[in-house]
Amino acid sequence: MKGYWHIPAISVLFSAFTVIFDSIVFSIVLLLWLLYLNVTRRLGKIPLTLSLTAFLFFTVYFPPIEIVSSPFEPLEMSITGQIITPISNSEKVIQFNVREDKTNQLIKIIYFKQNENESDFFDVQLGASCHLSGEVSLPVGNTNPGQFNYQKYLAANGIQYEMKINSSQDMICQGKASKTFLYSLRENLKNYITEAYSDKTSAWINALVLGDDSQIPEETTEHFQSWGLSHILAISGLHIGLVVGFYYFLTFRLSVLTKEKAQLLIFIFLPIYAVLAGGEPSVWRATLMVLFVVIIQKIKIRFSVTDIISITFLILLLLDKYLIYHVGFQFSFLVSFGIILSRKWIGKDQSLFMQLVRLSFVSQMIIVPLQLMYFYAFNPLSILLNVFVVPYFSFFVIPFMFILFIISPIPFVATSLDWLFTMIHQYLFLLPLEVVNQLAYFPWWTGSLPAILVVLYYGLYLMMMYFVQKGVHRLAFFYGILVTLVLFFVAFRPYISPYGTVTMLDIGQGDAFVIELPYRKGVLIVDAGSGFTFETMEPSKTNYTRIIKPFLQYKGIREIDGIVISHEDIDHAGSVNYLLEDFDVNTIIISEYYQIEEGTEKKWQRNGTDILRLKAGNSFELSGSTFTILSPWVDKKGTNENSLVIFTELGNKSWLFTGDIDKDVEREIIRNYPNLKVEVLKIAHHGSNTSSDPFYISAINPTYALISVGENNRYGHPSNEIISLLEKENIHVFRTDLEGAIIYQFTEDTGTFYRFKP
Structure with missing residues (x-):
């Protein structure tokens, strides 16, 4: 089996894909690949049998994610x-x-x-x-x-x-x-480092030595994630290598212990450090690999690096079957496999810089499907950025953090080096990273990734790398073009899709609608509400970061043509400023009577966002779709009463978005538009009995009613009176508190409603 352990490991990987995606496609692909290897005599009977056995065993062994969906009262x-x-x-x-x-x-x-x-x-x-x-x-x-x-x-x-x-x-x-002492020691060490060094330095020491990145500013962590640098914050092979190097220097090189005793003691020391470093899968992967190398050197059995990482992979999964769902485990092993399988090509070039470029290319390309699955975006420039950032951390930051950790009891030296690191890190990394993020952050927003495209991507990528290492550049280039086309297809799927959607997001007690036209001809958001902090009564970022932003990323939306803000209340407008920080917003559409703070208006304009003020009788267009304003006609001296009311047609259905208008405004709309008929009505003011006048409901005669409302909200919305009225009128009601987000998928001619929570 020497030299073939990567085949069972890959088979287990395919069994994991089969369970995770609940798709037989991966099983078929694996069986065809193993058959091909066997027919071409590249795989003997023993590796073939072991690979098939491993695949079948782990397909049963890996637990599918079972979520209890039946009603369960606390x-x-x-x-x-x-x-x-x-x-x-x-x-x-x-x-x-x-x-x-x-x-x-x-x-x-x-x-x-x-x-x-x-x-x-x-x-x-x-x-x-x-x-x-x-x-x-x-x-x-x-x-x-x-x-x-x-x-x-x-x-x-x-x-x-x-x-x-x-x-x-x-x-x-x-x-x-028995190991509680180690966890307590880890907490004490983190507290000690926090007190011994400045906040900036201690945050990096705790992250890169003790595996706790909670003190690193959220903005920096987001930059690492968006640029594909998160692997740097995860303690892995490089960190363990440095620890082992320090260990052998302090024991064997300084003649404190013989080589044999130092090797024996490392079986105690290294697992202890793995626990102190947080015990993440990437730490245990690197730890087990080092211990494995020591063992095979002692018993004089030769294994390739690929064999070692493959066996480590299998051992960890046998010890904990749920590890297969751990994001850090997935990233760590994929990158390691990719580097090891490509190590000959990486080392071929004599130039250190080109070796770093190749290393970065392999590390980034091998994890692209995972990045798209978890973050819905891929930044091609991250390959180039990693070329500079990885060496900076590998040769300076990480070793320096270990040095600071060791010399922390020496007050004057520790303080001086603390200041030195802070200055160097600020001007050589943090500030340039901020500049690069502002000037060169152009990600491909792809949205969710189907399983079949994961299979296709990896198949083409492996063929590309196979021919690269064989030196068959023409075929390697051909498969590289196909890999690129797959990524282009993933990114441009919305622009070739004949389907549009209207999504009423469940943001609790507030409104947020996202309208996408077919072929991604336009994206319009109608309200983007938020909660608020009771201490300051300012908008809270929670709804935006947990719901609105992830939804837009999931859909692959980067540019927003317009945001309609029905009125000033936080539950309708609270997340707008956050949207402007992260997305390109062309226009903000508000009422003629919307009150904007001077600072807010200037901020919108600095972002290059136009402000369009409208009132009843006006309209605006979005790629051929017309949105007509039905209210307000005049300033009604109240935010709710001045809500923009918008009429449009989507998917061959007429829609009315109503903000928080009251019954007086509803009756006024009927007087001004006596022939108004609406098929899909957004119920005003979250179903409050101050809105939804019976005469108004009867006059416009909707087929569907949408109620955006928080679960068990303190206002008692929606009112039982309103629900009874809608039931009496035989109107189909969709509610976010009971059904989650409501999605209307449509073409030019028709459409269908879906509940996110069936």
Whole structure:
């Protein structure tokens, strides 16, 4: 089997794809590939049998993500079980996982602190046996396309339920695990580094030495993600290599230990560091590979690097079947496989710079499908940026962080080097990265990625790299063109699709509609609401970052032709400024009587966004679709009453968007437009009984009613009176609080409504 272990590893990878995508396509592709290798005598019977066995075993072994979707009311109950994860103790909440004794199920335990200084749970430790009482419920799922699904995330870790503890009296625990000391030591080391160095320096030491990047500014983390640099923040082979180098220097090179004793002791030292570094899959991958190398050197058996990483891959999955769903695990092994399989081509060029270019090219191209699956975007320029950033971190930042970690007890030296690093890092990396992000960030927004395109991409990419290494440049170029065409097709699918959509997003108590015309001829947003902070009564960014922005990225939307703001209220306008920061917005459309703060208007104009003020009788066009303003005629001296009311036709249906108008305005619309008929009505003011006048509803005679409303909201929306009225008029009602986002998919002639939550 020497030299062939990558075949079973790839077979297991295909079994994972089969389970994750729930698609037999991957099984068929693998079987055809193994058959081809066998027929051409490139694969013997033993590797073939082992590969097929591994594929079948892991296809059954990998757990499909099962989400409990049946109704489940929160239930007060008591359980007994053992804590199986380290305690996550943040400023406001304490979390850990418990394996329940009777059912063997994993349950997420959550306790919200009563005050910041609370220390009631500090003695609760990993491995303790506990009796807990609290409210058991289903985790919150996503109610919008593209939104992070917390329920699915927990299910991918084997957790179906969570329990909220009300007080420390509801939990009685005894005992602890033997490795609790290491987790406590890690927390103490992080706190020590935070106190020993400045905030900027300690954030990078904790991230690159101890595996905790929570102190790195969110803006920097977002830049790393958008430029495909996230792998730098994950402790992996380079970090472990430096640790091993420091270890051998301090033990063997300084003659503290013999080489044999140093090798023996590393089996204790390296796993300890893996725990101290956070225990992420990338850490254990690198750790096991080093230990594997030491073992085979001792027993004098030769394995290739490809064999070593493949066996490590299989061992980790056998130890934890849920690892296959771990994003860090997926990225770490894909990059490692890609580099190892391409190592001969990378090392062919004598120029160090060209080797770095090739290394960056392979590292980025091998993970493109994962980037598109998780982030819906790919930036081709990230390949070039990695050429400069990876060496900077590899040869300066990461080694320097380890040096600072080691010399931290030496006050004067540590302080001086702290200042030196801060200055160098600020001017050589952080500021240039900000400039590059502003001037050269041109990603391909692709939206979601179908499984068949994942198979096609990797098939073509592997063929390209095969011919590259063979030196058959003409064929390599041909397959490279095909890979590029696949990416182009993914990015330009909306522009060749005859389907448009109207999506009423579930943002809670607020409005947000996204209209996409067929062939992506235009994108219009009608309202973009947000919540607000009770301390300052300013718009909260939560709805935008968790719902609106992910949805637009999921759809592959980068440019927005227009944003209609019906009126000034935060639940309709609160996310508009955030949209302008991240997306190209051509026009903002508001009422003639909309009150804009002077600073806000200047900010919109600085972004190159036009402001279009309209009133009743005006209209605007978007790629042939006409949107007519029916209200307001005059200034009604109230934000709700001055809401823009827009009439249009989409998918051969007439639509009316109404903001928060009241009954007086509704009756005025009927007087001014006595022949108005509407098939799809956006119910005004979230179903409040101050709107939806019976005469108005009867006059326009809608077939469908859309109600954007928060679940269990404090206003009692929608009113029972309004729901009864709509039922009496035989109007089909769609509600975001019950059904999540509502999607209307249409062509020029017809369309269909879909509920995101069936």
